[in-house]
Amino acid sequence: MSNEKIQAGLEKYNASVEKAISRFPERPHLPEQRLYTPLDIKDTDYADEIGFPGMYPYTRGVQPTMYRGRFWTMRMYAGFSTAAESNKRYRYLIESGATGLSCAFDLPTQIGYDSDDAISEGEVGKVGVAIDSLADMEVLFDKIDLGKVSTSMTINAPASVLLAMYIAVAEKQGVPADQLKGTIQNDILKEYAARGTYIFPPRPSMRLITNIFEYCSKNVPKWNTISISGYHIREAGSTASQEIAFTIADGIAYCEAAIKAGLHIDDFAGRLSFFWNAHNNVLEEVAKFRASRRVWAKVMKERFHAEKPKSMMLRVHTQTAGSMLTAQQPNNNIVRVALQTAAAVMGGTQSLHTNSRDEALALPTEESVMIALRTQQIVAYESGLADVIDPLAGSYYVEALTNKIEKEAWEYINKIDEIGGAVAAIEKGYIQKEIQDSAYKWQMDVESGAKTIVGVNKFQVEEEPPKGLLKVDASVGVAQCERLHAMKAKRDNDAVKAALADLKAACQDENENLMPHILKAVHTYATLGEICGVMREVFGEYEAHVNL
Amino acid sequence: MEKRIRVLVAKPGLDGHDRGAKVVARALRDAGFEVIYTGLRQTPEQIAEAALQEDVNVVAMSILSGAHPHLFPKVVNLVREKGMDDVLIIGGGVIPETDIPALKEAGVAEVFTPGTPTSAIVDFIKANVK
């Protein structure tokens, strides 16, 4: 059918719609366009813009066979209380068929404080496991073969220290560093913009990150050295386009920093990975995943002149949207997570964490975690969604939406370039302000009823408070502090002092890679707080830019 | 007379999730209140002292990390110790229903859980500020 014929048909259809609408008005707050046709994608060149899986620009996926080879990694984010408790949960997950671990750390750990620091009071073991030193890390991975498992660690500001601890535990297990597989989040820019667990100012933080890139490219080659995260940007309230735009702008900043530090793009770009949110609007999310791959491929090829295909592939871990879970009628969350899982799978994710139904209320129970994992397994084995590659390609709507999200992302990336890059845009508060504005708009839309959230602003019921929520007892903090003090009494404190002095000197010399020095300190059982304390002394601390 | 309701919006503890706090701060401003937002990682001592210097009518805190049983009551006690008996102290965040009675017992006037419209917070403040 020629475009003229389609156009004629469309006009006829539109006329009929006018008549229908006069009798049956449409629901308010819908996407502007009600129907998509070949006309909406007539300028999209299949070969250039869509192409084939495993081929530039990777719109249809980064691997040639995608899930026909093997499913995505089903990776459940877990960790709470003490290292021993979390170790039990990890082993339970591995026995239940999880194929990768994902460690959640408590806030003192994420911000580089020991459990006995005054500021840690009330936070120890709450949102993740407390790690004070190598001793805790040894317990955390007890009886888990680090040569076999792939481990993702959600750690940013002190990522270098936790990675060093992981390498040290592996050494003790007899696993060489070049066999280690996993990811550290290590994405400081989104901490400034959206997540809030920063420590140092941008410059030394970028140095720590490039130090890790360099160290791992030589010593831990299978390790994903960064997970550039849009997840938290979306959780903070951004739109889908903003999520990928701000994250890719962060990615550009990391590449530029690494190149400035003397690395070659193809030496580290293949180890960069991304982290997306799987939100409620299924088709928009699928389009977002597809658009993000295309934008990144173009950035790498056209801007950084990468040559290795692997450098141009946007590999992505996904988590379903925590902020979309409702505290009301929590079982409804099972359905939300299933739809979000479908979106991530049709979007072609490489690994996935599914949230548990009770996470708007507390940390998930074992039973809830099991349902969440089963959700992934049902989508993988029963739904058929994983049977063919990029099943929504060619949908007029999804292709048009992919184009639209790509266009909006480029507009933001260009704007950030004008400001002077992601670091400058964050320092000026631009990215934060854009996210806040979107978050506020979302909230007002929910309150006005323009957006419906089932069980929250429509279809509410009176309900009993849910029972059997997981609680982390305050005694966890006390016990953790006792363990820390016992460890400090046993270790060779002169060795710790010497290692910390050595680290301080290294921090002061900008040309020095800090990783070997941190590793040395970790081996002496210097604590996370002590190591970060030295770095705080030299680097100072970041002061947030807030502009409401 | 030109009285305005003054609210201190604070994030005690180490939790960096400030989407809710920021949305609430803006909603309170749009409701005609004067809002002092203190940002992340505030200790209970800092929050109480800021409340004193700003002579606020309301202290609104948000915690998503689970540290509320420890931190909320601590702020209440410090504010009261400073002689501010009439300050309304409210909290919000990921807070299990079962924790709420103890928080109220400790002096937190109301706890707002996920899904609460900001208008409910505005109405509560208007109805309860002395």
Place this chain on the structure above:
Amino acid sequence: MDIVEELLKGNRLALSRAITAIENEYDEAVDIMKRLYAHTGHAFVLGITGPPGAGKSTLTDKLAKAYRAQGKTVGIIAIDPTSPFTGGAILGDRIRMNSLTMDEGVFIRSMGTRGSLGGLSHKTADAIKAMDAFGKDIIFVETVGVGQSEVDIVKAADTTMVVLIPGMGDDIQAIKAGILEIGDVFTINKADHDGADKLVRELNMMLDLDAHGMQMEQTDTEKALADQFHHLNVAKHAVGNTWRPPIQKVIASQNEGITETVENIEKHFKYISETGILQKRRTERSKNEMLDVLHSNIGKYITGKLDETGKLDEYVEQIKRRETDPYTVVADVMHDMLKE
């Protein structure tokens, strides 16, 4: 508690409540001010102004720390605009001074402009006095430039510092025309950004021209702003002020240039003290204060009377119908009332 007694004893809550009474125009505020007045006149008042985004709060934070290191106690009044639509405000300066909160020698108070232009400068002046009576050695008043209300606030200061940043584009031209007149000390913040040197050069040139009484080519906006600041300009030059405002480059976030800025501030204070300008400014200020109170009280008194008797609405109706005019009405009213 007796607010005044407690405030003078150093009770921070009493100071806080006193400022609230002033801000909210509680009846007791007049009594508080009466009783505090004898205890004021000791503090040095530094006005800090400049366009939004110039980093005034961060700079205030660092300056406060520098003065604390000298052992001086510090009060900070940070003023942010109130939304004209909702009456609400986000008072966001405090967040950049969080690390001062636990220092007992520092007291920070955020204020919204609350719409009433004349009222604000009056309230700010009284809040300064409350901090002065409390015993603060130095009081910072931080406000967004460059409206009339900010200029009025600045009149309450002994020394006024203007903060600018490079890269503000064309706006800076307009701002400069106005701020040139009010700045005793200039600070170029974010001096590591492009255009800092250019800004310093331009500012130097303009200040030199100003000192020689030369007029530059001005755009309409600049003229309008210059007019607005004229009265200040006159006041400044009338007392034989030969002070040439220094310009200091600063990176407040990295604590660079702070020591030099403090030196500039102190040099200016020394200059105005030694030349008698400070005394003249303070005399002028006392006069303004008295006149302010006079105008406001007489105005309130007469308005109240008119309102009480229902005559206000009557007059308004008559004026609306053009049966009379505001000038005649006021002349009549004054004639009647002041006779009493």
